[in-house]
Amino acid sequence: MNLWHRWQSRQQAREEDMRKELSADLELEAEEQRAAGVSAEEARYAAQRALGNRTVVEEEIRDLWAWTWFEHLGQDIRYSFRTLRKNAGFTLVAALSLALGIGGNAAMFSLVDGVLLRPLPYSEPDRLVRPTGYYPTGGFLALQQLSRTMEFAAYSDKPENGSDFNLTGQGEAVHLAGSIVSANIFSLLGAGAKLGRTFQPGEDHAGQDNLVILSHPLWRSKFGGDPGIIGRMIKINGVDRRVVGVMPPNFNFLIPEAQLWVPLHIDPGNRDAIWEHGFKPVVGRLRPHATLAQACSEIRSMVPEIIRMFPYPMARSWNADATVLPLQQDLVGNVRTKLLVLMGAVGVVLMIGCVNVASLLLSLSSSRRKEFALRTALGAARGRIVRQLLTESVVLAMVGGAFGLALAFAAFSGLKTFLPADMPSGGELGMDWRVLAFVTALSLVTSLAFGLAPALRASKTGLADSVKAGGQRSTDAAGISLRRSLIVGEVALAVVLVVGAGLLIRTLWRLMEVNPGFRGEHVLSVRVTPDQSSCRERAACLALYDELLRRAREMTGISEVSAANTVPLTGEAPYVVAEMEEHPLREGESLAPLLWAGAITPDYFHVMGIPLLQGRLFRDSDAEKSGQVVIVSAATGQKFWRGENPIGKHLRLVWDKDWRTVVGVVGNVRQFNLADRPLDWIDGAIYMPYAQSVGADQKLPTAMYLIARTSAGADSFGGEVRELVASVSPNVPVGEVRTLEAIVVDSAAQSRSMMWLFLVFAATALALAAMGTYGVVSYATSQRTFEIGVRVALGASRSSIFGMVIRQSLELVIAGLGLGAAAALALSRLLSSFLYGISAQDPLTFVAVAGLLVLLALAAGYIPARRATKVNPITALRYE
Amino acid sequence: MELLQGTLDMLILRTLLLGPAHGHEIAKHIQRTTDDLLQVEHGSLYPALHRLERQGWAISRWEAAKDRNRQFKYYRLTPTGKKQLAREESNWKQLVAAISRLMAPAWDRRCGAGRSR
Numbered sequence: 001m002n003l004w005h006r007w008q009s010r011q012q013a014r015e016e017d018m019r020k021e022l023s024a025d026l027e028l029e030a031e032e033q034r035a036a037g038v039s040a041e042e043a044r045y046a047a048q049r050a051l052g053n054r055t056v057v058e059e060e061i062r063d064l065w066a067w068t069w070f071e072h073l074g075q076d077i078r079y080s081f082r083t084l085r086k087n088a089g090f091t092l093v094a095a096l097s098l099a100l101g102i103g104g105n106a107a108m109f110s111l112v113d114g115v116l117l118r119p120l121p122y123s124e125p126d127r128l129v130r131p132t133g134y135y136p137t138g139g140f141l142a143l144q145q146l147s148r149t150m151e152f153a154a155y156s157d158k159p160e161n162g163s164d165f166n167l168t169g170q171g172e173a174v175h176l177a178g179s180i181v182s183a184n185i186f187s188l189l190g191a192g193a194k195l196g197r198t199f200q201p202g203e204d205h206a207g208q209d210n211l212v213i214l215s216h217p218l219w220r221s222k223f224g225g226d227p228g229i230i231g232r233m234i235k236i237n238g239v240d241r242r243v244v245g246v247m248p249p250n251f252n253f254l255i256p257e258a259q260l261w262v263p264l265h266i267d268p269g270n271r272d273a274i275w276e277h278g279f280k281p282v283v284g285r286l287r288p289h290a291t292l293a294q295a296c297s298e299i300r301s302m303v304p305e306i307i308r309m310f311p312y313p314m315a316r317s318w319n320a321d322a323t324v325l326p327l328q329q330d331l332v333g334n335v336r337t338k339l340l341v342l343m344g345a346v347g348v349v350l351m352i353g354c355v356n357v358a359s360l361l362l363s364l365s366s367s368r369r370k371e372f373a374l375r376t377a378l379g380a381a382r383g384r385i386v387r388q389l390l391t392e393s394v395v396l397a398m399v400g401g402a403f404g405l406a407l408a409f410a411a412f413s414g415l416k417t418f419l420p421a422d423m424p425s426g427g428e429l430g431m432d433w434r435v436l437a438f439v440t441a442l443s444l445v446t447s448l449a450f451g452l453a454p455a456l457r458a459s460k461t462g463l464a465d466s467v468k469a470g471g472q473r474s475t476d477a478a479g480i481s482l483r484r485s486l487i488v489g490e491v492a493l494a495v496v497l498v499v500g501a502g503l504l505i506r507t508l509w510r511l512m513e514v515n516p517g518f519r520g521e522h523v524l525s526v527r528v529t530p531d532q533s534s535c536r537e538r539a540a541c542l543a544l545y546d547e548l549l550r551r552a553r554e555m556t557g558i559s560e561v562s563a564a565n566t567v568p569l570t571g572e573a574p575y576v577v578a579e580m581e582e583h584p585l586r587e588g589e590s591l592a593p594l595l596w597a598g599a600i601t602p603d604y605f606h607v608m609g610i611p612l613l614q615g616r617l618f619r620d621s622d623a624e625k626s627g628q629v630v631i632v633s634a635a636t637g638q639k640f641w642r643g644e645n646p647i648g649k650h651l652r653l654v655w656d657k658d659w660r661t662v663v664g665v666v667g668n669v670r671q672f673n674l675a676d677r678p679l680d681w682i683d684g685a686i687y688m689p690y691a692q693s694v695g696a697d698q699k700l701p702t703a704m705y706l707i708a709r710t711s712a713g714a715d716s717f718g719g720e721v722r723e724l725v726a727s728v729s730p731n732v733p734v735g736e737v738r739t740l741e742a743i744v745v746d747s748a749a750q751s752r753s754m755m756w757l758f759l760v761f762a763a764t765a766l767a768l769a770a771m772g773t774y775g776v777v778s779y780a781t782s783q784r785t786f787e788i789g790v791r792v793a794l795g796a797s798r799s800s801i802f803g804m805v806i807r808q809s810l811e812l813v814i815a816g817l818g819l820g821a822a823a824a825l826a827l828s829r830l831l832s833s834f835l836y837g838i839s840a841q842d843p844l845t846f847v848a849v850a851g852l853l854v855l856l857a858l859a860a861g862y863i864p865a866r867r868a869t870k871v872n873p874i875t876a877l878r879y880e
Numbered sequence: 881m882e883l884l885q886g887t888l889d890m891l892i893l894r895t896l897l898l899g900p901a902h903g904h905e906i907a908k909h910i911q912r913t914t915d916d917l918l919q920v921e922h923g924s925l926y927p928a929l930h931r932l933e934r935q936g937w938a939i940s941r942w943e944a945a946k947d948r949n950r951q952f953k954y955y956r957l958t959p960t961g962k963k964q965l966a967r968e969e970s971n972w973k974q975l976v977a978a979i980s981r982l983m984a985p986a987w988d989r990r991c992g993a994g995r996s997r
Contacts (some may be wrong), residue, residue, distance in 0.1 A: 018926075020942075021903065021953045025922055028904040052923030060927040064934055 018061055026051060072384075076391035083392060084399075090364055091396065093771065094357045098400025100764050101350030102442055103407030107415050108346045110408070110435045112339050120328050121252050123190025127286045130330035131299050133319040134161075134279035135306075137266060140182065141274070142306045143282065149290035149298050150324075153185035154264065154280045157255050160574060160696055161278040164703055165260060166531040168731045169235045170222045175529045175733035178260040179253065180280070185261075186213075188285050193245035195219075196230040204263035211263055212241040216249040218259040236262065238533020238731075254283065254331070275311050276655070277697040283327060296324040312654065313585060315592070334833070338754065341830055345500060345761045348493050350446065352765050355490040356772045357396070358450040359483045363779050365389070365458035372458055386455045393451025394444065401443035408435070415757075457482070480783070483776045484812060490772050491816025492823060494765035495849060499824035501762035502845040503835055504755035510837030511748045514676070517669035518568060519609030520740030524717050525567050525707045527735035528725055534732060535702040542624065542691055545704060547728050549601060555720050557712035562603040563690060565701040567740070568671045569747040573679055574598070575696055578686070580640045581650040581659070592654055593683035595636070596671055599693030599701045605666060607709050608740075615647045615664035622689040629689065631664040636684030651686070655698050660688070674747055675836040707740075714739060754834055766852075769816070770860045777809045778864035788868055789876025798869040805868045809861025810854070817853045821846060888920070888928050890972060893957065893965040896938060902945075902952035903929055929955055937961030 029047035034040060051057065084091040119125040129150065135143065140154040156162040156179050165178040186198035194216065203211055212234065214223070223229050233240045241262060253261075267273060286295060303319045329336075365372075372385055528548070535541030545563050552561045566572045576597040579585050585592050598604075602618040605611075613634055622629050630651060637646030650659040666687070672679050688694075695701045710717060718737035725734050781788075788801060828840040838845070895906050906929075907920040932938040938955045945952050957965070 017953070018930075022926060024902070024950075024952055025904050025926070029922075050922050052921060057923045057926055060923075061930045064927060064930045 014065065018058060022051065022054060022057065072387075073391070076388045077395060079388065080392040080395040084396060087364060090360055091399070094360050094396055095400045095403055097353035097356045097768055097771075098350075098397055098443075098446060099403030099407055100768075101346070101353035102397075102401050102404030102439060102446065103411065104346040104404075104761070104764075105343075105350050105442055106404055106408035106435055106439045107411045108339070108343050109438045110412060110432075111415055112343055113434055113438075115332060115339060116336060120331070121250065124285075125328065126326070128189070128327040129284045129286055129292065129295060130325045130327045131282055131284050131295075131322065132325065132330075133281075133303075133322050135282055136276065136279050136310075137264060137274040138271075138309065139275070139306050140280065140282055141266070142309055143302060146302050146305065147284075147295075147298060148287070149295040150284035150286055151184070151188055152182075152282050152284050153188040154182045154282045155185055155254060156180040156278065156280050159572060159703065161280050162697075163255070163258070164529060164531075165262075166237050166529060166731075166733055167222065167234065167260075168238070173731045173733045174222070175527075175735060176218070176259045177255070177257040178262065179255060179258045180264055180278075181261050182264050185283070188283070191247065191251055194248040194251075195227060196243070196245035198245055199261075199263055204266050206265055206267040206269075209263040209265050210239065210241045211244050212236055213245040213247060213261045214243060215247055215253075215259045216251070219246045236260070237531035238536075272311055275309075277695075284324070292324060292326065299324055313592075337830075337833060341834075342754075342757060344830075345497055345758060348497055349761050349764055349768075350442075351449075352490050352493050352768045353400075354446055354450040355486050355493070356768045358454055359486045359490075359772050359775060361393070361450065361454040362457065362483050362486075363775065365454050368458070385458070389455035389458060390447070390451050393447040393455070397443040397447035397450075398440075400446075401439050404443075405436070405439050408439075453482070480776070480780050483779070487769075487772045487776050487812050488816045488819065491769045491813050491853070492820035494762070494769040495817055495820025495853065496824045496827055497758065497762040497765045498849050498852065499821070499828055499845060500831055501755070501758040502849055503828060503831055503838065503840065503842060504751070504758050506838050506842060506845055507834065507836045508748060508751050508755050511674045511751060514670065514674045516568065516674060516744060517610060517667050518740070520744050522711065523607060523609075523707060523709050523740040524712075524714055524737055525705045525740060525743070526718060526721050526737045527703060527705050528721075528732060529703040529735065530729065530732040532699070532702060534729060535700065538624070538700050541700055541702055544729055545601070545690065548706065548724065551724055551728070552706060552708065552721070555708075555710075555712070555717075555724070557717075558708050558710045560603050560607045561706060561708040561710075562601045562607045563704045563706055564601070564604050565597075565599040565690075565693070565695070565704055566671075567705050567707065567743060568669055569673065569743050571672075573672065573682065574701065575682065576686075576694070577654045577696070579652045579654060583640060585654075593640075594681055596682050596685040597693070597695070598685070598687040599690050599695070599704075600687055601690050604687075604707070607707050608669075610669060611667045613665045613667060614645070615662070617664055617666075618687075618689045622692065624691040628658055628660040628692055629663045630660045631666055631687040632662055633668050633685040634665055635668045636686065637662070637665050639684055653694065655694075660692075674744070751834065751836070766856060770856050773809055773812055773857065773860035774863065776812065777805065777861050778867070780808065781805050781864040781868050784868075785871055785876050788871045789873040792871060793873040793877065801871070802865045802869050805865035806858065806861040809864075810857045813853050813857035813860070817850060821850070824849075887972070888924060889932060890965065890968040891918075891920075892925075892928060892932060892955075893937065893961055893968065896955055896957040896961070897965060900943075900954040900956040902954050904952075906955070932961065935964075937964045 026044075026047045029050050030040075030043040033043035033046045038046065048054075120128065122128060131143070131150070131152070135154065137154070140152060143150075143152045162180045163177050165176045167174050167176055181199075181204075183199035183201055183204040186192070192198065193213065196213075198213060199211065202208060214229070219225060219229060229243050229246065232243050234243060235241075284295070286292070299322050303322050304316070307314045307316060307318055375385060376382070530541070530544060535544065549561055549563060552558060566574050574597050575594045577592045578595050579592055583593075600618070602620060602622070605617050615631070618629070618631065632646055637649075640646075641649055646662050646665050649662045651662070652659045669685070670676055671685065672682075690701075690704075693701060706721060708717065712720075714737045718734075721737070722734045725732050791801065824846070825841060832840040891910050892906055895901060895909050898909075901909065903922070903925055907922060907925055910918055910920050929938070929940075933940055933955070937958060938961050939958055940953050940955045942951045943954045944950065
């Protein structure tokens, strides 16, 4: 505002000046005419004629004002480039410091923009909401009926509720992710088909539901983009479905990997079926005028009503904490914290870059003091010099910004791996004009941040001082102390980042030390996914896997092989609902425990190296019709039968009549993540012999992993399994071979990528801080050459001179360290959700960081200290 | 007589070489010294003065006139203005020489050429 006023008053003064000048001219001219004997009136007219059209003259003069401003700008910019070229070393270091900061910020901004700022790619995305929890189809229908604030749609999001599909009859059988959806989901999201149509009301009812909609990529890859696809029958999971539509290429479903959509199969006549398996998430759209708060209180009141509708006892606590969130907030989930933390970190890198450049500019400007003094003497106004210095900063920041943008482009693809798999905007994230605008704005702000202080200081330089500085040993005391405090701040900021990186390194270390409960070395797994059609008969399915295992044992290099419905740490969570002995279910009182349920063949524990603790393992004789047996994990036994021997206890799957007997206890396995944060809805882990097993859909699991301990490589193993499966049963897709070791390593991928980013930020920050410290210490030392010369002349030893300079560097770094450690203690709490096995105030990390910084201080001080010891007193005293 | 395009700046600078002057004086001086051959239009004089000032060739100050009790905006030549004048003057001389060579009769040109040899 102040600037604006000043500009205005300057403008007024100019106007006034111009008017006065022109009026004076008119008067003089009129006077002359009168003197020549013309009448007063005639004289005035003559004067006006001589001047011409006054308004035009005034406009012409005003135009000049605007032009000169631009001319000055042009001069300043040209001059800036010349200065920057002349100080190429400085320019390179400064532009690089800025490029790192600006580039990192630009890349991170494009992520934040795409994920947090941009609306979801659906119509009226702010009306889309997520009612939390999973609902059975019956529950979903009840919500539809009861709710007055929302419309609902349901969809499947994982194999347990039906996202596995086999497409056969189109070349090699393929396994695809898809989703079972309520017919209204497309209209609810506001998405239309590119070809054909989406589902119509009622098409999710039994008898009308043999339909499918394809994704654009699937249509292109498997059907050659054939526009005649609409109306064709294709075989999905062994069932013929009619293609009714193809979605547009940029359509992004709530689970982005979905390649096809099939309608729900609602059979209102079969009351039990719609209440039992395949609980699905729902998405809602607020009705006009309904608010989020209303929707939330409504869902709380609907849940108990729905609990009463279950045809089997459902605990009162089911979905008791149900709530309604904005859909975007839910989809973004914990990525938000992560992105914000990273944005903060990369912001700190930029701040450090700014401090560094400011400090460099200060030293540059103290060497340019004479230049400024001379220009002031020649009549340059202070504002003019400040403006020119600021122009230099802006030019510098823009150069840095351009480098940074290039850097951001390079870094962006790496950054994208941080996105969670279910971010709906994941596919279309990119760098665009918004990022460009951000970088430009950032560069401008940055240039002010690092340029203003040096510019103001430089322009304040007293004339007399500076001219004298040429001949005398004056030290720029104020400049040095400003630079010293800048460096302390810079080191402090770097400490914060280094502590963050240290904590994350320790976390990853801890994770890699974790014993996951199995031994993954030399164990390969491959997923085989026959669908319900090729496994329609339970016996046929069992026979298929018997045959596969029998022939796999003959493969080269294989010592042991087994089949299991899941592999640890893949994110899968097959479960059953069970009643445990001594924990009777009373209607409506407690929730029947949900148990992670492995369906395995007898050799599984050997292959996986999971130890048997009590009882026995499964045998081939634990067949379909023999006594029903289970093995529990140690923690599960402990949890349900505290202190008692679990062997001989019983449990019953809620949809079974028969109780199953516990025959063995095995070691705990970290099924879900290395950090041992079990899923909150899972109460324990049991294993069933494959022949006796059922999944949550009350059917035999059909998709199984073949798990083998083998000396063969992944490729040859995969090839052999593919051949084997094709020869036993064509139309069964075979997935990718993965080693269990790789699965373990990959499960920490998020922690690892976070750590690497922080490490890069911290290393950059440290390098900048070291550079800054070196710069200040070496400048201060060179300013003290005379003093050092005197000391040496008076008998100071080389080592005491060396120590004096090193001490200076240490003082700076230790001050920064103290400040930074305090800040890190306060800030590291933000990281705590990313840490495992250590606290956010982990003492070891802090000590290590302190050690590292002392090393940095020694390194930064070494060269100037060495130089100081080489000062020759004679030359030094003659210095200048 | 119309002023040749672009020569006004030079004329002003040349006038200022004699000492500080305000707009009206400059115009009058140019007219007087050219025996009223060149009429400086005031409408182009003042923008030209402001332009010279912005270029840094002249600076201005409000000062009281010696012969009367009122203030005028006096313009003075700066060192860079002097250099500029020298540049423009030499350009001008070259131009005049070139034009007169073109306009002079052929024998005159030959004669001139002969003299210089």
